Amino acid sequence: MEFSFLDQLWLARIPLVKGLGISVSISLLSIAVGTVLGVFVGLALVYGYRPVRWIVRGYTDFIRGTPVLVLVLASYYVLSTIGIDLGPFQAGVLALAVFCSSHVGELVRGALQSIPKGQTEAAKAIGLTFAQTFTYVLGPQALRQALPAWVNTAAEMVKASTLLSIIGVGELLLRTQEVISRTFMSLEFYFFAGFLYFAINYGIERFGRYVERKTAVPS
Amino acid sequence: MTYSLNFAAVWRSFDLLLQGLALSLGLALVAILAGCAIGMITAFGLVSRNALLRKPAGLYVTVIRNTPILVLVLFSYFALPELGLRLGKIESFVLTLAIYSGAYLAEVFRGGLIAIPPGQREAGLAIGLTEMQIRTSIIIPLMLRSVLPSLSSTMISLFKDTSLAAAIAVPELTFEARKINVESFRVIETWIVASCLYVATCSLLAALMRAVERRLAVPR
Numbered sequence: 001m002e003f004s005f006l007d008q009l010w011l012a013r014i015p016l017v018k019g020l021g022i023s024v025s026i027s028l029l030s031i032a033v034g035t036v037l038g039v040f041v042g043l044a045l046v047y048g049y050r051p052v053r054w055i056v057r058g059y060t061d062f063i064r065g066t067p068v069l070v071l072v073l074a075s076y077y078v079l080s081t082i083g084i085d086l087g088p089f090q091a092g093v094l095a096l097a098v099f100c101s102s103h104v105g106e107l108v109r110g111a112l113q114s115i116p117k118g119q120t121e122a123a124k125a126i127g128l129t130f131a132q133t134f135t136y137v138l139g140p141q142a143l144r145q146a147l148p149a150w151v152n153t154a155a156e157m158v159k160a161s162t163l164l165s166i167i168g169v170g171e172l173l174l175r176t177q178e179v180i181s182r183t184f185m186s187l188e189f190y191f192f193a194g195f196l197y198f199a200i201n202y203g204i205e206r207f208g209r210y211v212e213r214k215t216a217v218p219s
Numbered sequence: 220m221t222y223s224l225n226f227a228a229v230w231r232s233f234d235l236l237l238q239g240l241a242l243s244l245g246l247a248l249v250a251i252l253a254g255c256a257i258g259m260i261t262a263f264g265l266v267s268r269n270a271l272l273r274k275p276a277g278l279y280v281t282v283i284r285n286t287p288i289l290v291l292v293l294f295s296y297f298a299l300p301e302l303g304l305r306l307g308k309i310e311s312f313v314l315t316l317a318i319y320s321g322a323y324l325a326e327v328f329r330g331g332l333i334a335i336p337p338g339q340r341e342a343g344l345a346i347g348l349t350e351m352q353i354r355t356s357i358i359i360p361l362m363l364r365s366v367l368p369s370l371s372s373t374m375i376s377l378f379k380d381t382s383l384a385a386a387i388a389v390p391e392l393t394f395e396a397r398k399i400n401v402e403s404f405r406v407i408e409t410w411i412v413a414s415c416l417y418v419a420t421c422s423l424l425a426a427l428m429r430a431v432e433r434r435l436a437v438p439r
């Protein structure tokens with residue numbers, strides 16, 4: 001009996017939907033953890049004492065100079081070697097979060113450094129503490145500056161989530177490959193998976209443009 | 220638990236890693252050259268007033284930029300043969316990387332093109348150059364110089380993306396590192412050395428591009 005692509009797609013719906021769910025969880029988790037880490041990285045790069053700044057700079061440069069796939073493989077194999085037993089999911093998310101943190105760190109640094117010095121001086125002049133200056137003056141401006149690029153980073157993370165298929169996390173791409181190995185319909189199913197990723201990222205991209213318009217400084 | 224670092228196994232296979240690195244660099248080089256050509260043509264399409272050129276160029280850039288590169292790599296190696304296009308591992312990977320980087324470079328070049336003041340083109344017309352001559356001898360050189368920083372960061376991320384060739388068993392740096400890792404069980408050492416090779420190459424590329432930028436900087 002011959003099965004058409006749509007029949008096969010219907011038969012494979014449950015693993016594919018589960019895979020998509022895992023892809024989304026990987027992306028959301030790594031963006032969330034990476035952003036929190038990245039904000040600290042960015043703050044350390046701008047306000048850290050010199051040795052702290054050097055260490056953090058070394059960290060970001062090293063992470064940014066290493067391919068994400070290498071980070072994923074290293075995290076998976078190295079952590080289990082030194083006795084930290086994480087599953088492939090946790091190790092992969094950790095690697096992506098670390099990758100995300102280095103990008104967010106640079107975003108935050110760039111945003112903070114682009115704020116004119118006069119803003120800090122003005123805040124000092126009216127007697128604000130550093131914490132107050134940050135909450136009321138620098139933070140909001142930096143957020144507006146970094147937000148559009150941060151949305152782009154989010155789209156990068158969705159794309160990077162596919163790399164976890166290589167260490168055996170059952171996300172959308174791995175599930176697709178499994179379906180292909182059963183059905184031999186590589187063209188159709190890769191196209192289908194590619195389309196799903198495209199749809200998600202295109203949505204994020206449009207959202208990023210919207211954010212960019214909304215947060216643009218009126219001139 | 221104690222784990223003592225022992226790099227002996229990695230050093231024994233170090234020439235494998237270097238061979239892998241050389242292949243990574245080769246893949247990146249061919250892909251960037253082809254990608255620049257694709258990106259340049261696409262960029263002129265993106266800024267064209269003719270919708271028949273602009274729309275397909277925009278579609279290409281949007282589709283490629285929003286699809287994960289691993290999906291593209293697997294698609295071109297495993298699915299293209301079904302369409303009758305059977306390529307070797309290396310060829311199909313370089314093709315994918317060129318098409319992938321072409322989309323990013325198109326955006327880079329587009330930014331450079333729209334930043335060139337229209338007076339430059341008008342000056343070219345005034346001295347009697349044809350549109351093609353204006354492009355090749357005025358617009359493209361000016362544009363290339365202004366996009367150098369973004370070009371160099373695209374090149375570096377392209378070099379890092381060559382690691383994905385490991386997914387289809389092209390013996391580049393990541394693939395070799397994984398092999399050594401499996402054979403020797405010196406997991407930590409292998410990944411330290413492989414990462415350092417990537418980081419060192421990326422810094423070298425960045426320094427090289429900064430030197431080019433300095434040489435070509437607009438004198439003030």
